Amino acid sequence: MNTFSNLRGPKPSTYGVFISCGDDTRFSFTGFLSHSLNNRGFYTAINHRDSIQHCRIFIFIISRDYASRLDELVNIMDLFAKGNGRQQRILPVYYHVNPSDVRHQSGSFGEALSSFYNNLLVSDFEVEKRNTVLRQVADFRGWHLDPARGIYEHQYIEEILQEVSKHLACSIGLDHRVEKVMRCLNYRSNDDGVCMVGICGNPGFGKTTLARGVYHFCGGIDFDCCFFFDNVGEHLMKHGLVHLQQMLLSEIVGHHAGTMFESLDIGIPSTIKHILYQMKVFLIIEDVHDSEVLRAIVELTTFFGSGSKVIITTQEKHLLEHHGIEIIYEVEKLDKKEAFQLLSLKAFKSMNFKSNYLSILERAETYASGHPFLLEVIGSNLGGKDVEECEFVLDQYEMIPNHEIQKILQVNFDALGKHCQRMLINIANQPKEQELSLVEDTLYKMYGACPKQDIRVLFDKAFIKSNELGQVKLHGLTLDMVRENSPIEYPCKHSRLQKDILEENMEYPCKRSRSSKDTLEETVEYHKQEILPSSNDGSMMRDPMEVEYQPCSSSSSQRSILHISEV
Known part of the structure; x- marks a missing residue:
């Protein structure tokens, strides 16, 4: 079993997409989907088990003949259950089978499944294990390809391509940044108290995306409690500091009469302190911009058990330093290669682009200066436009200083x-x-x-x-x-x-x-x-x-x- 101390960061993805399918779609729908993904620059593996560990997106083409791939499905879902697949995305496609039949193993899909089990003399334990995994997959968002709907298969393929593009765009440059934060969290040994790490950067630099990447990668591993608390500033405005403190304690120790206090200033009850001292906590607090809130959080963490890890995200580095948080990671800009990948994904829904757009991407990359949110906004507005239209849009942007993001967003809103x-x-x-x-x-x-x-x-x-x-x-x-x-x-x-x-x-x-x-x-x-x-x-x-x-x-x-x- 992996422990937090031996985790260094996500493994690099050799393939972008793993496709699991039955023989009945391998040379039809699945083949066309794989071809389209590869043409967009998304390297794809089909039923290649050695590639499972290296893929970021898993597409299950569930059809009548999918029963033969259930072992593969079980292996992939085991990764998610163990916390090793939290950076990945599962996308089920129900090909001429009813999603409800897959969930309940009924209808034509259930009949094919029963026939498969009977032919192989599968034990009741293995049958239940596979059926449980099918029910788990049915909880993910996906597509139902039903000929009665009158929708062409290429339209579904285009929508799948867009979903793949969106997910991979969010992960550009993420892996090595997650690895750097992991190093910060491992700076202190598990026997050396609580490790607090600050993540700071300008708005739109991807602080929340990075924090979620760390949480998805290692949350649940070797901890008694894992909690990601986003939009703290908004919660504070609505409910106040005392409610914030009460909620944090309730999430960590569960519902307990001792969590209902008037303020941390009067002290945490000894019963709650005893529970906290015994707990190894992984806590991420996002969007902290108030000094009093940060003071209360830092004070609360002093009662956590040894080996606990806490991440605070904020725009203000000095706020972290003022409250004694010494380990700080400042979110970096995207480099030129990463910026081109993000622009291309947002503008063309592809990792590839036509050579006549190279000057457009270079202008956009220079103007955005590695700012992730700005690159995403600009790339999205360039989509579907010819070169001349793109040049006109960039002319509009370049009249605005690139730090005035509200005005840049206004250009897109007006369009x-x-x-x-x-x-x-x-x-x-x-x-x-x-x-x-x-x-x-x-x-x-x-x-x-x-x-x-x-x-x-x-x-x-x-x-x-x-x-x-x-x-x-x-x-x-x-x-x-x-x-x-x-x-x-x-x-x-x-x-x-x-x-x-x-x-x-x-x-x-x-x-x-x-x-x-x-x-x-x-x-x-x-x-x-x-x-x-x-x-x-x-x-x-x-x-x-x-x-x-x-x-x-x-x-x-x-x-x-x-x-x-x-x-």
Whole structure:
């Protein structure tokens, strides 16, 4: 078993993608998918077990004949169960089988599975083990390829390519930075008290991405408790310092009467101290910018057991130094090679690019100066444009100093259609990190039309992202920019967009046109009150999962990834 002290960092990925498939798709769908991935520069291994340890993305093509690959599936899922695969991504594809049948081993898939088990005389223990793994895979987001839907296979392949591109873009330059943080955490031996490491850097430099990379790589290994606490600043504004302290203790020691105190200043009860002293804790606190908060966190860590590891992320290096945190990692800019990879992935959804775009990428890389978030924003806005259009966009950027990121984001926001601008504003003003399906349902109820095309554009332009749980999120810099344009957050102030909403009629496909004034009033009203289960006239509102969208085009740009766990 790996222990924290002998971990040095993630192994480099020889292949980007591992594909596991049955013989019935090997030379058809899987072959076309592999060919497309390789053409985009994503090195792919198919059913090559020696490559499992070196891949970052695992695609399971689950079909009727997939039973013969179940041992391979079990091995990969074991990596995740042991914490060795947390930097990887699992993407299931259900090829002409029902996801529900895979989850419950029923239907045509269940019949094929039973036949396979009977022919090999598989023991009941092994059958249950494989069935458990199938149920685990069914909890991941993926695609259901059903001929009855009338969607071409190449459209699914394009969407899979986009998902692979998004995940690999997030990991560019991450491995060796995770390794450096790991060295910092191993600076002190496990017998030498608590090791605290600070991660600092400018907004958009990838502090949170790096912290999550460390957490996913080593969280759960050799620790009694692992906890990642993000958006501390926002939590503090809503609930206060005492609630923050109580929540931290409750996460570490569990629900206990001793965690309900008025302040750490009056002291932690001896019963809680005794529990903490016995515990080896791995704690990451993200986005700390208040000196009093950091003081309370540092004081709390003095009660942790020996060998505990704590990471604090902040923009201010001096804040860490002031509170005695000596081991500090300053997040580095991306080098030129990494910057080109990120630009290419965001602009072309590929690691390869045409030679006539080389000067475009060089200009973008020089302007962004290795800033990860800026490279992502610029690359996303270059996507789908010819060389001349790209040059025009870069001319706009270069008139803005590259440290004024809000103004750069504003260029991208202004380039959106008004429909997308409204969608983005409403997403920004909804509760954070909601499921994609819930966001779609909410927008559908608000506007009465299919929102998927606009949401796809927002994803492609890097205004919104999805985390490993399929929840929609916005970067803090994007959120600040959107709120500057939002009539919802600042109702007494006329934003730049408010005038456009009041003057322009908004028309959506599949529905009658409605005045933009009505839409603005409806939007503001929506955020003034909760949506109740029934209206004043007694008519019941439908459950979000029961909403049927108006018919949209079957193009991939208007489909969202199926959330398999809802099946």
